[in-house]
Amino acid sequence: MDKSLTMPASGPVSRPGISAPAGSRLETGPQGKRPRKVLSSRNIIVYGALGLAAIYYLIPLYVMVVTSLKGMPEIRLGNIFSPPMEITFEPWVKAWAQACTGLNCDGLSRGFWNSVRITVPSVIVSIAIASVNGYALANWRFKGSEIFFTILIVGAFIPYQVMIYPIVIILREMGLYGTLYGLILVHSIFGMPIQTLLFRNYFVSLPEELFKAARIDGAGFWQIYFRIMLPMSLPIFVVSMILQTTGIWNDFLFGVVFTRPDTYPMTVQLNNIVNSVQGVKEYNVNMAATLLTGAVPLIVYFVSGRLFVRGIAAGAVKG
Amino acid sequence: MAAHTQPGRPNQLFRNLNSKIASIPMMLTAVVIFLGGTIWTVVYSFTNSKLLPRLSFVGLEQYERLWDTPRWIVSIQNLATYGCLSLIFSLTIGFLLAALMDQKIRFENTFRTIFLYPFALSFIVTGLVWQWILNPEFGVQSVVRSLGWTSFTFDPLYNSDIVIYGILIAALWQGTGLVMCLMLAGLRGIDEDIWKAARVDGIPMWKTYLFIIIPMMRPVFVTTLVIIASGIVRIYDLVVAQTSGGPGIASDVPAKYVYDYMFFAQNLGQGFAASTMMLLAVAIIIVPWAYLEFGGRKRG
Structure with a gap:
């Protein structure tokens, strides 16, 4: 700076x-x-x-950590801002391995692994599709390509609720409704607008001479993509990976609509654990579970730092 | 860019074939899901589908029933209150933070990291944390009471009159960091000479911001506005996590109404009609913006 x-x-x-x-x-x-x-x-x-602003933003994180390290008796007595008198990791263990949702009592670990099984393929598939799309839109325009792209971008603003039911029907016809594959497909579809925009803008910004030189040397569509564009676009791949990983991990709506209870992603399971009406509320376990669910995007955020900022800026400000 | 292909055109369809094949996923998504799905929902909102979608048209009956349902009215009112306040506060707070960050301060990265980290968290996590902080038995209310102010009352999540403000607090915590980042990028894009000129003319700082900088940042404000607004219409997870729409139906929002009618009440027609209304709300925001942004660009 x-x-x-x-x-x-x-x-x-x-x-x-x-x-x-x-x-x-x-x-x-x-x-x-x-x-x-x-x-x-x-x-x-x-x-x-x-x-002062920083304190306001930090308080929830602090409260989460402090609450998750206290025992229930201490929570009932003390106030939520006081540090724990006796640090206990039991709530964390319980949240990970024993917390109940419905009939399953194997904790958030199930949701965690479901989320991993959803996020990893979704990120790979959506980025692969979007990068090729962006490349085609930037360097190989054809008649009508811009129309499809405009529909795609406008579609990004349509509330998901409008399109959910038709997708349910399509997935049911394909036999994918309720499976992880279906959810991966849905994530790839809804990640497409912003990812395609990201890649298109990046490829447009690359010098055109590179592309022309490769064309003159006789390289075709895929050859140029794999030999020239791909090696040059590592930064944008990282940025879009960060965006997709946090976005898909944090998703709730698609998880709850397109999966069954035994394949619920972590966010859905977390909500079911914390907001379940039966049983005594164990606030420390709830906060430990909340922190566990937030840990993955937080780690991505703190590790990626500036790239995350760049990603949301690129995703948000078009052009 | 279109000049990559030769002017002689042997066959329109096979020109640039690889690119077309590669774009098939995009075309399918755009046409089948985005366009087709939207049209499908709008068409079926005029039917009396219950458990399964059926093509028996009943005209505007679903819409009439929708606007007669108190729950829908409540959710629209909530959305309006939440939306207006959320727009005002997130733009104001976001801009103020960005202006403070732009004073060539130290630890800028630290502050940015702190302001933006909630944005990395999901709405579910946000909602659950604030549900805990606003819990009247253990949270802010009990802490203030234990300090001696025994009549202090602050229980937004259990009071149907103010529950939407409780959700607003959480939403602002989650989203203002992003607004701050966008605004800061806008402020950094303003020429240093503007500041010098204002300084030479002896214009006080706040006046420079108000009458020179903010008008210059119009595009940034518009983009931010569109992003916030389209997020507002979608608000769903946060409400589910924080209050589950309660107490009663006091914090219901349209997205939740749609979901409940589609997947729980087995009343698809209502769900479709409600989601079409959501679409309409978004269109009211997006169409003027798109017209200004893209219509203007083509002419200019």
Whole structure:
């Protein structure tokens, strides 16, 4: 980033560890020195506001972690923000291996593995299809290709509820309703608009001369794709993998409509565990289960960092 | 781009054949699922399908019944309240955070990571966490009461008058990070010279933001608006996780209404009619935007 400006040693008023002044963008303008006091009061406002906001955003994560490490007696007595007096990992074990949904009492592990079995193939299939589509749209346009693409993009805004029932019928006719294959197909279909857009824009941005040179050398559609485009598009593959992995893992609606109880993905099972009406509510187990379900996208997010931001920006801002 | 193919055209259909074959999944999705599925649902919303879809047309009867159903009215009211407030708050908070982040601060990446991480979580996780925090027996209410303010009442999830605000709090927590990111990208795209010019003219900072920067960021605002709005119409998982539509039907939303009528009440016609209304709502948002965005581009 262009954070080139830093103030010299900060005065006694400004807080330690913070030396870049808040209004430093203005320092590039033609002007003299600013009195330090003004700067530091602005600093306090800026960092104070950001700090308060950060606390608001962090509280739920903190509460989840703290609650999941307490025993039930402590939860009944204390308040949800206090740290655990005695740390116990029992809720985690219980959430993973013993929590009940309906007749099954083998915990969230079942949902976890279902989600893995859904997410991995869905990500691979949808990215494979979308990258080839994007490549065709960018480099091999044919009559009508843009019309299909427009329908696809407009379709991304249609509420899923409108299309769910026809898909149920189609999958039932194909004999895939209620199976993991059906759900994988559904994820590939609904991931297509944004993924195709992502890949199309990326391939359009590559220099056209590359494509032309390969054409002159006699390479065909698939040859250019596998030999030239694929090796050059590693970054966009990573970005779209991040997007798809978190998106599919977090899905609830398709999971609940297109699978049966024994193949429910993790989010559906989590909701069933926490919101089940029978039995005593075990809040610590619930929070441990919630954290376990959120762990996969959170890990993807923290590991990928900037790429995640790039992915959502690319997915959100078209063009 | 279309110039890759030769002008002499021996056979239209076989030109560029590989590309057409490769695009078959996209064409099928676009035509069969998106176009076909939507038309199918709209057509069947005029029938009296119950357990199974049947083509016996009853005109607008399903729609009349829909608008006579109190539950649908409640869900539309909820959607309107939630939608308006969610738009206002997420745009305001998102922009304010982005403006603060744009002050060349330290730890920018740390702050960004903190503001954006809820966006990586699912609505189910979001809903369950906030259900726990807003739990009146153990959550915020009991904590404030234990501090001495014994009459303090804050139980949005158990009070049908304010339950939608409880959902709003959770939704804002989950979604404002994204708005902040989009806004920040927009702010970074503004020429540094604008700031210098405003500085030279002695315009105070807030005025520069209000009268120069925000009008310049119009495209970013429009895009963000469309993204938020189409997400609002879809809201479903969050409500299911946080309140299951309760207390009673107080926090019902159209997406949940559709789902319940299609898969539980065995009343497909109602479900189709309700989902067509959702489609209409989206069309009202999307069509003017698409017209402005793409209609304008072709002319200009």
